[in-house]
Amino acid sequence: MMRAVVALMLLVLMPSAAHAEKRFAILIGNQSYDSSLGISKNPLKGITVVGDALAHQG
Amino acid sequence: MRLRTKAEILRPIKYAKRSGILGGVRDLVRQLNAAGASDIGFIYYSGHGAAEKDTNINYLIPIDAKALSTTAFWDDSVKLDDVQRLLDGASSAAKFIVFDACRNELQLPTKDTGKGLVPVADQQGMFIAYASAPGRTASDKGDHSGPYAAALASELARLGLDHLNLFQNVKERCCPCTQAVG
Numbered sequence: 001m002m003r004a005v006v007a008l009m010l011l012v013l014m015p016s017a018a019h020a021e022k023r024f025a026i027l028i029g030n031q032s033y034d035s036s037l038g039i040s041k042n043p044l045k046g047i048t049v050v051g052d053a054l055a056h057q058g
Numbered sequence: 059m060r061l062r063t064k065a066e067i068l069r070p071i072k073y074a075k076r077s078g079i080l081g082g083v084r085d086l087v088r089q090l091n092a093a094g095a096s097d098i099g100f101i102y103y104s105g106h107g108a109a110e111k112d113t114n115i116n117y118l119i120p121i122d123a124k125a126l127s128t129t130a131f132w133d134d135s136v137k138l139d140d141v142q143r144l145l146d147g148a149s150s151a152a153k154f155i156v157f158d159a160c161r162n163e164l165q166l167p168t169k170d171t172g173k174g175l176v177p178v179a180d181q182q183g184m185f186i187a188y189a190s191a192p193g194r195t196a197s198d199k200g201d202h203s204g205p206y207a208a209a210l211a212s213e214l215a216r217l218g219l220d221h222l223n224l225f226q227n228v229k230e231r232c233c234p235c236t237q238a239v240g
Contacts, residue, residue, distance in 0.1 A: 026067075026069070026086045027067060027102045029104050030120070031105065033123065042203050042204045046104035056064070
């Protein structure tokens with residue numbers, strides 16, 4: 001199964017001269033939950049650093 | 059692997075409720091289908107996540123989630139399966155889901171809750187990367203972001219890696235800081 005997935009991904013990801021690939025990303029950061037769920041303070045920073053890395057590579 | 063090249067960020071989604079999470083995924087599918095074949099969709103989720111013990115279903119926890127003791131907690135949350143099913147609608151694209159969830163600050167007092175996420179079989183054309191091993195929590199420590207986000211960002215900035223190497227490197231960078239095993 002994994003091998004099939006990898007093979008498919010390689011095919012799909014193979015660069016094509018005829019078609020300029022486009023890449024789209026959504027970034028979801030959730031923090032400031034109800035205190036009964038516990039505090040997490042880094043998700044918004046996380047979507048910023050990952051978003052910057054995705055957007056500024058060329 | 060072309061993931062590390064420039065991607066268009068549709069919009070950052072913050073403090074998302076259930077409809078905000080699913081709406082973001084729908085937007086991504088719409089963009090991918092409008093763009094045409096052999097495109098790439100990338101979802102990065104950072105927030106609370108959990109697996110329901112009785113059903114082994116993985117969930118993204120919306121920002122307005124309340125008490126864990128109610129079944130409504132699960133019904134109001136977002137199944138990872140549902141995210142995957144929506145993404146299947148973009149049938150010609152390669153899809154990546156990065157699940158930086160199960161933060162170790164998450165308090166789960168009820169006994170029917172498996173802290174962390176259970177493994178999901180990868181679907182065709184879809185690759186799911188987890189910040190934590192099954193049933194484990196992911197670290198939320200770090201000055202600027204959690205360690206998984208920091209490791210992912212620096213690996214995305216490197217050239218010449220295919221996606222399997224990229225996510226493997228992220229795991230290796232990240233693991234000393236998290237409680238993940240294996």
